[in-house]
Amino acid sequence: MPTMTVSGHQYDLDPPSVQEALQGVLPEPIQEHFVVINGRRWPPKQVLALVTGLDRADFTTHQARRALTRLGFTAGRSASPRPRHPSAGAAALSRPAAVGTTEQPQALVEALRPFIGLWVAVRGDEVLVAAPSPKEIVAWLARHRQRAQSMFRVPDSEQAVTGAAPQ
Amino acid sequence: MRFAFRALPAAGGGVLTPRPVVDIALEGLSDAPMECLLDTGALRTRISAELAPLAGIELTSTLTEEFYVGGLKTAGALARVTLTVADGTDEFSWDAPVWFCDPWPHPFGLAGLEGFLHYFLVTIRAYDGYLDIEPRLNSEGR
DSSP states (O other): OOEEEETTEEEEOOHHHHHHHTTTOOOOOOSSEEEEETTEEEOHHHHHHHHHOOOGGGSOHHHHHHHHHHTTOEEEEOSSOOOSSHHHHHHHSOOHHHHOSSHHHHHHHHHHGGGTTSEEEEETTEEEEEESSHHHHHHHHHHTTOOOSEEEEOOSSGGGGSOOOOO | OEEEOEEEEOTTSSEEEEEOEEEEEETTOTTSOEEEEEOTTOSSOEEEGGGTGGGTOOOTTOOEEEEEETTEEEEEEEEEEEEEEEOSSOEEEEEEEEEEEESOOSSSEEEOTTTTGGGEEEEEETTTTEEEEEEOOOTTOO
16 A cells, blocks of 8 residues: 655555545535546545545645545546636526537536436536435535536436326 | 537447437526426426425425326426526526426426426427527416
8 A cells, every 4th residue: 555645644545545535425626626536526635635634725736636646546637617606607608509519418428427327417518516316416516606507317227218208 | 598409328328319408497496407308298397306395395285196207106296486597698587387296207307388388489409409498478477
């Protein structure tokens, strides 16, 4: 198990222990940097704070990112940082023509694929959050002052999206 | 307002056929509009009862009915609620009858005649993969 020093403290961390520490936790909004763990994007500082118990003020995003990439996790940078406030989020909901009907759907499909069976909140082709229930989705949006374009459950079978009998 | 048909991943791989959907926000849940399948054959507008308490909508003492949807027997409770559609620039709200159903088999709501279609001029352009909605509201909602 690799030993790493963060903010003057030594920790023994390996990928399974990091993955386990994130079970049952929802990722916070990605501002710019992220790491991919368990098929989801996480803010590096959220992850390192969770696995070390350190305060986030004790280390930088780059230190967190470096520590997690040393463990083998993929890191990336969001193409356009997310707006922090709902008003800005509303502006990000593009007009119909910009939502488009050609490129965007495939990007959303691939973004949704890891979350089959889960509830999601999406904005554009980005999955803001995924959780087992709409209650958790709504709570997450409120907590992080995010506004979704749409909320739904990613169907886990073709049957779930067919058979809507007229009433 | 224009809404692109939404494609979703198929559980077995590949992509489900893109479907006409509109994202409709319940009063009290403006940050989480619910995806609703446009259902021109449905009389009612129906969504999961799971959403009612999240929006602070009480379903006690309301009119209820039992029905079948997707082969599943379920029960719906009626509530008049304010619904909102927005596309990031324009926004439109209306007061509508919505049936909150439990159990609810679909991963989305169903936008039917009452509650949705009576309030809009809807143009479906399936070939192009989108639909346009234009508010057509009067005091009767029709």
